[in-house]
Amino acid sequence: MSLNQFRExxxxxxxxxxxxxxxxxxxxxRQETHFIVPASNMEMICKAFENGCSKSxxxxxxxxxxxxxxxxxxxxxxxxxxxxxxxxxxxxxILIDGEDATALNDQSIExxxxxxxxxxxxxxxxxxxxxxxxxxFELEYCFDDIVHVVGKIAEGGSDFGLDGIIFPKPxxxxxxxxxxxxxxxxxxxxxxxxxxxxxxFLAESSRGLELLYEMASIVNERLCxxxxxxxxxxxxxxxNSIENNLTAFEIARWxxxxxxxxxxxxxxxxxxxxxxxxxxxxxxSENKKNILLKLKKVFTDTVSSIASxxxxxxxxxxxxxxxxxxxxxxxxxxxxxxxxxxxxEQYKExxxxxxxxxxxxxxxMVDRATDRQVRTLLRKAxxxxxxxxxxxxxxxxxxxxxxxxxxxxx
Numbered sequence: 001m002s003l004n005q006f007r008e009x010x011x012x013x014x015x016x017x018x019x020x021x022x023x024x025x026x027x028x029x030r031q032e033t034h035f036i037v038p039a040s041n042m043e044m045i046c047k048a049f050e051n052g053c054s055k056s057x058x059x060x061x062x063x064x065x066x067x068x069x070x071x072x073x074x075x076x077x078x079x080x081x082x083x084x085x086x087x088x089x090x091x092x093x094i095l096i097d098g099e100d101a102t103a104l105n106d107q108s109i110e111x112x113x114x115x116x117x118x119x120x121x122x123x124x125x126x127x128x129x130x131x132x133x134x135x136x137f138e139l140e141y142c143f144d145d146i147v148h149v150v151g152k153i154a155e156g157g158s159d160f161g162l163d164g165i166i167f168p169k170p171x172x173x174x175x176x177x178x179x180x181x182x183x184x185x186x187x188x189x190x191x192x193x194x195x196x197x198x199x200x201f202l203a204e205s206s207r208g209l210e211l212l213y214e215m216a217s218i219v220n221e222r223l224c225x226x227x228x229x230x231x232x233x234x235x236x237x238x239x240n241s242i243e244n245n246l247t248a249f250e251i252a253r254w255x256x257x258x259x260x261x262x263x264x265x266x267x268x269x270x271x272x273x274x275x276x277x278x279x280x281x282x283x284x285s286e287n288k289k290n291i292l293l294k295l296k297k298v299f300t301d302t303v304s305s306i307a308s309x310x311x312x313x314x315x316x317x318x319x320x321x322x323x324x325x326x327x328x329x330x331x332x333x334x335x336x337x338x339x340x341x342x343x344x345e346q347y348k349e350x351x352x353x354x355x356x357x358x359x360x361x362x363x364x365m366v367d368r369a370t371d372r373q374v375r376t377l378l379r380k381a382x383x384x385x386x387x388x389x390x391x392x393x394x395x396x397x398x399x400x401x402x403x404x405x406x407x408x409x410x
Contacts, residue, residue, distance in 0.1 A: 024265070026405050027129065028163075028198065028224040029383045031266045031312040032328045035091035035321055038101035039112030039132075042119070045096060049123045053322035054089035060319070063278060063288050073296045074326050080333070084325050088385065091321055092312070093129040096120075098145050099136055099168045109141050117152040124161025131200070133166040137175045146182060150197060154190035164198035164224060169232060171207045176218040183222070195221050200268070203256050204229025205236050212259045226260045227314070228253060230270030242273065244301045250308065257309035269305040271314040272298040295323050302327035311380070332386040340374050341391050347371050348395065382406060 001009075037048045057067055071078045096116045102108050116132050124130060134145035146165065153162045165183070170176055183197045199222040203209050216223055230249060234242045253269065260267035276294040278287045302313050302324045315321045339362075347366045350359045358367035379397050381387040389406045392398065398406065 024198075024224055026383050026402055029266060029311075029380070030385070031092050031129070031225060031268060032384055033091045033321055033324050034093045034095055034227075034268060034312060034314045035128075036095045036097050036101065036271070036314055036316050039096045039098040039116050040102050040108045042115045045094075045115060045119045047318075048091065048094050049119070049126055049128065051318065052089035052091055053318045053325065054085055056085055056319055056322040063291050064284060065288055065292060069292065070295070070322075070326070073292065074299055074323075074330060076326060076330055076333070080329055081326065084322065084329060088325060090126070091128050091315075092384075093131055093163075094123075095131045095133055095166055095314075097133045098141075098149075099133045102135075104139070104141075109135070109145070113145060113148045113152075116149050117156065120153050120161045121156045124159060129163045130161060131164045131166050132162060133168060136168045137170065137178075143182075146179070147186065150183070150186045151190065154186070154192060160190075160192055160196060162197060164200065164222075166227065167199060167201040169204055169208070169229070170201050170215055171205055171211075173211060173214050173218055176201065176215045180219045180222060198222050198224040200225035200227055200265075202227045202229040202232075203252065204232035206233075209233075209252055209255055212255055213262065216259055216263050220263060223263055223265050225266045225268050225312075226256050226263075227268040228256050228270045228310075231273070244272070245304060253305075253308045253310060260311075261309075266311040267309065268312040268314065269302075269308075269310040271316055272301045272320065274298070275317050276319045277317070291319075295319060299323045299327050303330070306331050328384070329386070332381050332384075335377065335381075337378065337381055337387050338391075340378055341387075341395070344371060344374055344378065344395050 035048050035052070037044045039045075060066065060070070067081050068078060071081045074081070096112075096119055098109070098112045098116060102112045120130050120132070132149050134149070135141035150162065150165075154160055165179070167176070167179055179199070183199070184194065186192075187194055187196055199219050201215065201219070203212055203226055208215070212226070216226065228249075230242055233249075233252060237248055239246065239248065253267075257267045274294045274297055276291045276298070278291065282290060298315075298320050305313055306327065313324050315324055343361055343366065346361050347359065350361075358365060360366070364370075375395070375397055378387060378392060378395075382389055382392055382397070383406070389398070389403055393403060
């Protein structure tokens with residue numbers, strides 16, 4: 001092979017890498033909170049879209065819990081806690097669940113399909129991403145769930161409002177290929193652009209985790225997230241517990257984070273199953289203590305999840321949504337984003353003026369590798385709404401088109 005052919009081969013390999021990095025609209029990277037609601041319960045669906053966690057203070061007061069106590073257990077300023085309820089109460093993604101949260105009978109399934117269609121058509125102007133989870137591949141309802149919901153939404157107006165499908169419990173590459181081809185056929189039938197319906201799937205089985213990269217590859221151009229299904233995975237491993245930080249779960253999270261990073265999509269962590277609700281068997285003071293413990297648990301679970309590289313978490317209750325939002329607020333406050341911006345600015349200036357690839361800033365060594373890492377953190381913070389885009393415009397972290405997208409409040 002000639003030297004020029006080596007050059008051409010290198011360019012070919014680099015182009016293959018670029019093809020693998022499918023770029024999503026920025027709103028698909030904003031997935032810190034996934035709010036799961038049963039498809040068969042329209043009232044709960046409406047509350048999820050209209051209220052989010054904005055009614056949390058009223059829910060807490062019923063158990064004699066006050067926002068000052070939430071500020072105390074999260075170690076956040078009271079104003080930050082209040083601001084979340086006023087300004088950031090919507091979930092980033094609302095999942096209308098036609099699988100585990102729906103009873104396995106024809107009536108519930110059909111009602112869930114109708115509700116999913118109605119909700120998407122009603123709320124498609126909301127800022128939350130709208131996703132639907134059909135029955136699992138092994139269930140007789142799976143095919144009709146997808147065909148009915150996607151078809152009826154496509155027939156419901158010119159603006160197709162369903163952002164994507166979350167596919168449960170895949171155990172083989174063939175399952176992912178099946179749904180990818182089915183969605184392509186639906187898009188063709190209803191004259192939708194290819195890959196209009198994005199897709200996430202749950203990694204919640206041994207086979208699924210072993211085949212994670214291969215399954216993600218099959219749906220690469222639709223893929224916008226990979227989710228850890230802790231309960232089903234624990235069942236398959238015959239574990240006696242579903243405590244958050246079991247070694248098996250940490251290994252699974254690492255695999256999901258690594259594969260998600262390879263495909264440039266957010267990894268999403270499983271739900272905390274201890275719901276912060278009152279029990280009739282407890283006194284008022286006992287209920288208060290119990291709910292505070294459960295609220296702290298979902299908060300600490302989220303803090304641990306963020307530390308492991310997860311970029312979002314499932315929730316099933318408004319108070320869980322509230323606590324997960326507070327955990328992400330704390331994460332970015334503790335990071336001191338203004339200092340990170342200053343570091344990138346100083347490194348950029350040093351590189352241009354002194355022509356150096358490495359330098360010392362505030363006592364720390366900074367080079368191109370550390371600069372890339374900080375830029376990635378700032379990018380995530382801005383997309384998630386924790387950092388003003390105005391502070392980043394001179395750093396060229398986003399393209400002009402992406403900046404315009406962010407200014408529209410993705």
